Amino acid sequence: MLDIKQIRQNPEFFKKGLQAKNSGDKIEVLLELDQQRRSIVSQSDELKGIRNRVSAEIAQLKKINQTADDKISEMKKVGEKIKDLDDEIGSIDEQLNSIMITLPNMPHESVKVGRTAEENEFVREWGKKPQYDYLLKDHLDLAENLGILDFYRGAKVSGSGFPIYKAAGARLERAFINFMLDMHTEKHGYQEIFPPFMVNRESAFGTGQLPKLEDDMYRDNTDDLFLIPTAEVPVTNIHRDEIILENQLPIHYAAYSACFRREAGSYGKDTRGLSRVHQFNKVEMVRFTQPENSYEAHEELLQNAEDVLQALNLHYRIVSLCSGDLSFAAAKCYDIEIWAPGSLKYFEVSSVSNFEDFQARRANIRYRRALDGKVSYVHTLNGSGVATPRLMIAFLETYQTDEGTITIPEILQPYTGFKQIKSQSS
RNA sequence: GGAGAGAUGGCAGAGCGGUUGAAUGCGGCGGCCUCGAAAGUCGUUUCCCGACGUGUCGGGACGGGGGUUCGAAUCCCUCUCUCUCCGCCA
Incomplete structure (x- = not known):
């Protein structure tokens, strides 16, 4: 607001x-x-x-x-x-x-004015596109041959866009989540939150999903609850209608959640495989800061997300969204795009946003300044750290061997319990 | 789902039609005392909106909304939430 x-x-x-x-x-x-x-x-x-x-x-x-x-x-x-x-x-x-309630947040002065994603600004990249001396498969071929993803049966059980992760695929998915949560809580100093996956109308309004995105969310009409599109919603709303003492700031939360998106009107675009699904997993970082610290926190948040990809040695680039591509509530946003060598494409795995006081105003999240006891709105920020489906795409495609198996990097092995993925018996 | 009780300031907890923005206690802040601290003691301590010399003035807010009244924290209706008991249940 x-x-x-x-x-x-x-x-x-x-x-x-x-x-x-x-x-x-x-x-x-x-x-x-x-x-x-x-x-x-x-x-x-x-x-x-x-x-x-x-x-x-x-x-x-x-x-x-x-x-x-x-x-x-x-x-x-x-x-x-x-x-x-x-x-x-x-x-x-x-x-x-x-x-x-329909007016979007103002873009930060550092944000380039532009109409569409075409005009987003390249910020930097990390690593290089890996080179291979054999022919690469895309994640769909790999996953199908290995028997670790089942889109067909997912569609039977729930509908298209609800993949089933199987055997080593399920374990790898869980390894991603645990690996990321451990990193953010143990290394980056975030407090872990396991939030509700459904929220009420006030919460969906507070972070800015309502009223604009009502049709993009799954909704339980009986109780007027919404399945969360991101953990940002429940986690930011933890402090709705509260006055936080300044000495408790900044607050850092990291949360795993399943995320649900109807993606209304997006059919025909990226519908194959894991690139665009209705249910996926994500670890989200949320910060509450004093206004004067939020842009410093924004850069840190970006770094926290990058650390995940660097630890896994996956090539990515960062873009700063132009004004026209910014989401409703964001003042500034970096997207991290991960390289998928089998698909020859970059996929967005993380959005790192500063909402300044826009969400705080909607959700009435304030803090009491230590200096003079006055009450002001906090700044809220969040970033994916990171979303798993596109991480899975880039991971499978990057770590594939010429035999179609997947080599698990050492850092992830304690989480997977195996060093490579071979064809799974079904 | 059924029956009952309740929701008041940062917290606990009075008030149940007329100087009550709200007793009292705790906590916080400031002063005194002290070498310092504790204890003691005195004072102070909600938020929102508006107007004009930012300090004052006016208005609003006791879970949300509506009503009764000249006047509502206090009476009525309604919604939400919490607690206790019963039922159901992973």
Whole structure:
């Protein structure tokens, strides 16, 4: 959520920001409503002041057993007027709010202005594309030959986009998750969270999924709960409606969760294999910081995600999203794209975002400054560390041998319990 | 799912129609005392909105929403959540 006060003070900045995010210009309408609202609120406040004073007088009169009928009937009229004004305020609030909740966050000044992903900025890359002296298979061929993924039966059981991981494939998936969680908790100092996989409407609103992305989430209509698209949602909402003491900041959480995405309208795009699925696993890092520290934290967060890929010796590159490609709530976002040598493509495995106070404002997450005891909004950030399906793609394709088996790098062997994946008996 | 009880400040816990933004205790902060600390003692300590010389003034908020009333933390309705007992259940 944006701050109406800031919009009031500097409308041009917000008009530019909305434009950079490819969002229509609602600022003028907003300011007009805001002006009306404040005018009516001050009228209402004035009448309430009168009512408070006279009511106190009535109480005094009653105490000494005098009649106050004239004052009472006068206040009855005032009360009706107040109610009318407050009803008007209510209806303006509704209009204001319906606009406010749809306005995206402003891009940070360091973010390049652009319309689409084509204009994203290359930041850096790590490692090199590995070279092979044999013909490479893509992850689908590998997984099928090895018997470690079963898309066909996944589709039978649930539908397309619900892969089944089998045997060494299941174990490898679990190894990824444990490996990443251990790294973030033991090496990077995150506290581990195992969150609920379903959230209520308030939580989905708090992180910015609602109202825009309602159709992209799986929903339980009976209880009005949403299956989480990312652990960001439950984990960020842990501190919804709270005031955190400054000495408890920064807060670092790392959480595994299954993630559920309907990906409405995306059919026909990347539908093969693991690149785009409805249910997947991800380890997510979430941070709460003081505003002045959030951009430093953003770079650290990116580094934490990179560490996973570096430890596994997988080549990747980093891009900084241009303004038009930023998500609704993000002020700045780095995407980490991993190289899949069998597919000859880079796949996005992590998004590392700074939301500044946008989510904090929606979810009412504040902190009390040690210096003066004042209350302000925290900054929230999160980054995938990382999502497993595309990690699996790059991993299988990178570590394939000329015989179609997979060599497990040493660092992961304690987690897999095996050193290579050969054809699994089914 | 059934029956009952409850939701008040950072926490515990009073108040149950009229100076109650809210007793009291704990915690926090500041002063005094002390070489220092503890103890003691005095003071202080919620958030939101608006207006104008940022300090004052006005308004709002006792789980959410609605109602009754001149006036609601206090009465009524409704929703949500928590606790106890019963049922069901991995």
